[in-house]
Amino acid sequence: MPREEGGKHGPTVDLCQPCHSSVHRFLSNRALARQYASVEALRGAEELQTYLHWIRKQRVERISNRRGRR
Numbered sequence: 001m002p003r004e005e006g007g008k009h010g011p012t013v014d015l016c017q018p019c020h021s022s023v024h025r026f027l028s029n030r031a032l033a034r035q036y037a038s039v040e041a042l043r044g045a046e047e048l049q050t051y052l053h054w055i056r057k058q059r060v061e062r063i064s065n066r067r068g069r070r
């Protein structure tokens with residue numbers, strides 16, 4: 001649940017930075033709060049299917065947990 005939608009003190013889920021960024025790229029905070037408030041719901045989100053299909057094929061060692069380098 002995004003903070004701006006009332007999720008400030010609720011449970012959280014650890015996501016790697018690329019997954020976190022992709023969730024926000026494809027889904028608004030309002031949609032996350034109303035339709036995708038669980039990991040299971042996120043996994044089923046139509047908007048994320050192409051990304052999830054791609055990321056599942058990536059080697060864990062190659063996934064950087066940092067944002068763009070400056």
